[in-house]
Amino acid sequence: MNAIVQAEKVLQFFHDISQIPRESGHEKELSDYIVQFAKDRNLEVSQDEAWNVVIKKPASAGYEDRPTVILQGHIDMVCEKTHESNHDFRKDPIANIIDGEWLHADGTTLGADNGMGVCMAMAILDDDTLAHPALEVLCTTSEETGMNGASAIKPGQVTGKYLLNLDTEVEHEFIVSCAGGCHVIVNIPLLRENTLPGFNAGLTITVSGLLGGHSGLEINKQRGNSNQILARMLYALGKQYSFTLSNFTGGTKHNAIPNKSVATLAVRTEDVEAIKNLIAHYESTFQHEFAAQDPCLTITVDGTDVPDVVYADDTTEALISYLYLAEDGVHSVSKSIENLVETSNNLAVVKEDSHALSILVSVRSSSKNGLDYLTTKMLLLADTLGVSARKTDGYPAWEYEQGSALEEQALTLYKKMSPVEPTVNAVHAGLECGLLKGALPDTQMISFGPTITGAHTPQEKCHLPSVENVYIYLKELLKELH
Template sequence: MYHFIEDLIQHPVFYYFSKISKIPRGSGNEKAISDYLVRFAKERHLEVKQDAALNVIIKKPATPGYENIPTVIIQGHMDMVCEKNTGTVHDFEKDPIQLRIVDDMLYATNTTLGADNGVAVAYALALLDSKEALHPALEVIITTEEETTMGGALAVDPSDLKGKILINIDSEEDHKLLVSSAGGIKVTQSLPIAWEEAPKNTAAYSISVRGLRGGHSGISINKGRGNSNKIIGRILADLAAEIPYYLQKICGGSATNAIPRETDAIILVSENSIKKLEAKIAEWNTILQYELKTSDPEVHISLNFVEFEFTHVFSEQTKQKAIASLMLIPNGIQSMSMDIEGLVESSTNLGVVTTSETELHFASDSRSSVKSLKVDIVKKAQLIAEVLGCELIMENDYPEWPYNPDSKIRKLFEKVYKEKHGTDIEIIAVHAGIECGILIDKIPGLDAISIGPDMYNVHTPNEHLSIPSTINNWEYFLSVLKEMKSFDWEE
């Protein structure tokens, strides 16, 4: 067991993980990490290309004896979700991730770790740097903006790649092979704000939802965790039925692909309503602590006086439409797979709510492994938007990755695993967006698999990575590459 970071980084994978953890790489801010990858390749005299989307492709020739084996594409993404605990002083645009070891797990310090998908980058760099690993010709492609738009993968020029075998390293469960994933789309409902003058003799209060666990909006959508945006909608709807108040602002969540943990709403109330307001917030704490006692035991709602004097508030019609939006926009599991037990088939996550000077924006990440069901979710969103007089914007549409029963790379991974462990590896599908679907769409006949070590609570400040699992998965990965020489690819 490793106890100190200094010892851990002696391992090549963690050496490179620590290197990239010092470089800003939030989605949309990948220039520095992209340039680092280019320098890495040039220093080792490897063929490299950086495209307009800042994707980086690095090619390494086959080791002796592997020249006639099919070329393998190794793929992951360089960007990470940037989340931090409230009160944490950390600038993701310049500050390094502070790594720490707890037992056999690697954590950051009050921020996301970036193991999703820094592990893929670390594996790729360790492999490219290795003089001992045996492998066929490699085409390593590290993409950008996977966590937000899939823009990097969507911008890949397939003519830059010759390989027909893809090993994606963006899975989060060791001892499992990922063979299928959901497609997705970002849907944003925009509600025009009609402002009116703030009434006199009112006080401003902030209602804040805190203490939720959050998580990846695909991987964790089946865990029943609270969505802070939906919760604030329920609270505002309940208050509207009993207490006269004016709504000034709603803000919650930071990424559509993360279940929102924190949401704030600012309301203005008269002095004679304050005690009733306090009682209602106490009531909601009791309600939510009962409802979410298993999934989010630390949930709490706070009410805080805001000293700032607001001059404008939403009109009553805007307020009602905002509440209706929070209540009606679909959220959570929409359908379960009838083919794979326990697999979420379709879902949607109301991930981000923001207030600008002119509009309220309600942004959702919708997913499905069945294209027609993804379309159905979008149609429901369109109807809600039309009824409420809102504009609906659809973007970042990406395809699903269908299961391939004849996959040769899956059979090779299965063979090596059984020889290594004496048991069959588990085959899984995931309710999340994996870039495999986009690359398969671009490269006809591409045979894909996805692997990765055990990660927990990704997209949250409690994200952590199993150290022994990372090492085990790395050795498994190398064993498969080595075994490619003796595998019958014509079978």
């Protein structure tokens, strides 16, 4: 669009990286591309075993005595698509479609989170006319699935005094603190038995139409969780009719609120119509409950082949009970920062393998005590139901360093450049700054970026004028930091 002038190179690089698959855990091709980008420009570059890339560029003339600045972003993306899309994230490029002031994909996530931030850093490196201190560009991997790249950064890989994390999704907002988190993996033994005589009809129940969204940034919207809604539906159904469960799946990512869950049942033929009527009744009930936050919620019932093998009663009871009883959504809000979710839970993924049904629970909190408390509750619930659960290694919160020189300079400059007053916030999501602090304990950090909506969903969009504004500000900030 015509308004994009200074950030034109940013959008060109974003188009280029959109041709390269970069699902979390599969970023090597893009990592290699960025290494070659640096070599083509005779810049010092290194790539570690986690495929993180560090590029160093000397200070421009007159800026040699300024402190080194790290520009940081992650190169992986959440790969979500609409149910109608046949996109293959392992090989197909991501469409870049301009619609007015917005950039979006075609039925998939766009990857502006955090590709746009990475491309801003690349554009800075590509421009030899800019005034700037010594730069270290850090491109990390697997941020969306556990921040594995940031976890692998060792002391000495980057050494800058200031770190600008370019992974914030609201223009005019500066993030100075973030939540920590961990996962709880619940394993329910997958006991199976043959379908009993008399259960001679098969039904598939699907909960869909939910908005889902980022389980940190959008958990405050209290959107429905398809896994829990389906469990509530099955619990209510079991109070009136006999059924056996042969399959339950829902959710795809630990950091996405699940928006579709499916269960397959064996039921008695004489109960089919009554079951359909009951589910229609509960669909109306749930639609009323979630009318404000999920107006398109649907629960459908379709006939299917009678499953030959079903879950044993103990397996079914443990699964439904855990999903029904477990907390989901906002657990507590901050008492000191207005409108900030402090602790939350996401019943993210239910899937089965040959031996177990697993429930992936994502817990977040900006309070260590809050994180420990809710995590223990999730573990204790599993123990009470007689199934196993374990906590995986988490990531630390990024604690606020009030009054830092970086924050003061960044905000002072922004107020001079923008008619919009900047906001300083903490965020209920994981940013890599918390982990990077381990390797950079003395580095001051701040996070900002262009406006992105619908992150982690096929509705993801990036506001192009904000890309221009943030890029102009970033270039000026590099000139001013001291």
